[in-house]
Structures are given as structure tokens and as C-alpha cells.
Amino acid sequence: DSEIVLVGRSNVGKSTLMREITGHSVDTGQKPGVTRKPNHFDWAGPDFMVTDLPGFGFMNGVPEDVREQIKTDVVRYVEANADKILVGILVLDGKAAVDIIDRHSGPDEIPHDVELFHFLRDVDVEPVVAVNKMDKVDDEEERLNDICDRLGLYPPWQQWQETIAPISAKRGTVDALDEAVRHHLHEAGRDDL
């Protein structure tokens, strides 16, 4: 268990967050669907690796089958490496996530974000939901409670601070995520990091 993965739809701010927490600029110009090499993480401590997986969901000009393949690849990567992965950071766009989830909820449809959240739990990877772009959200409490509700976590969100981390990657406000991840490292006995 020496790896943290970052997953999320495209455009939620994963690259911005990677840059903020690792101090390294990541290649954002890669072709959709191409898995990036794992980037070394110097945020939680030495010998920890963060893997920034490709964004999935809607992307301008990317056909449906390619988008599906990207999501399948992300799921396969996590499944294949679940033994090594301690925490899975699911990055959401706090401004848009609830609307997107509601638009894609139906009798035959589970929204990607909700599916990924439950999938991480199923493979015993601790999920931490980084609710990004909070600088654009007016009623923060209401939004975070709605996100809890959509993920099947009983509100209020304050009960889930090791799981729900409101952040603004662009502003460099990522303390809540840092604390949530450290909580899981502590639980796993990785305080040395």
C-alpha cells in the first residue's frame, strides 16, 4: 500500500490539483485515453506514489466508445493494483457535480462518479472525495450535503470529513484533502510518511 490514485471526470481540475499537491506540473496535453505514467508524490511523504489516471466522461470531440474505454481502463488499473493502493481520490467539480449526477441518474443508469465511489469501496481502496472548485460554490453546506446524499452518505457532511474534502485546487486551498488522506495513512499505520 504505497500508492494513491486520482480519478475523476475530465475538466474537474485533476491536473491543477496534481500540480498543487506535488509541486510538479503534469502533462495536460496528453491525448485522451492515454494513461499517464505514475507521477511521484511528495505530498504525503517519501516513497509514496500518486497516479493520475485519465479523466473520463464527456470530452469535446471524443466519441462515446473511446470515453467508455477510458473508464474501463481506469477501473482495470485500480482493480489490478488495489493491493497497493491505499487511498483513491475521486475529484468532483463542486459547482457541477450534483447536476451531472442527477442528469445521469435513472432506472438503468448510474452516474460515473457514484459508480466510481462505490467501486473504490468494493475493492477496499479508501475513497476520499475531493470536492473541487468550492470557490465557485455559493451555499457550501448545502452543496456538500447534497453530494453526501448522492453518494449514499448520510448528511450532514461534517460527519464524513475523512471522506468529503472541500477544496479549491486553483486557489491552493487543499488542507481538507491533506487531512483526509493523512487520516487514512494513520489508520493504515503509515505514520512514518
Ligand code: GDP
Ligand atoms: P482536468 O481535466 O481534470 O485535469 O482539469 P484541469 O486541471 O485542466 O482544470 C480544468 C479547468 O478548471 C481549468 O480551467 C482550471 O483552471 C479550472 N480549475 C481547476 N481547479 C479549479 C478550482 O479550484 N476553482 C476554479 N474556479 N477553477 C478550477
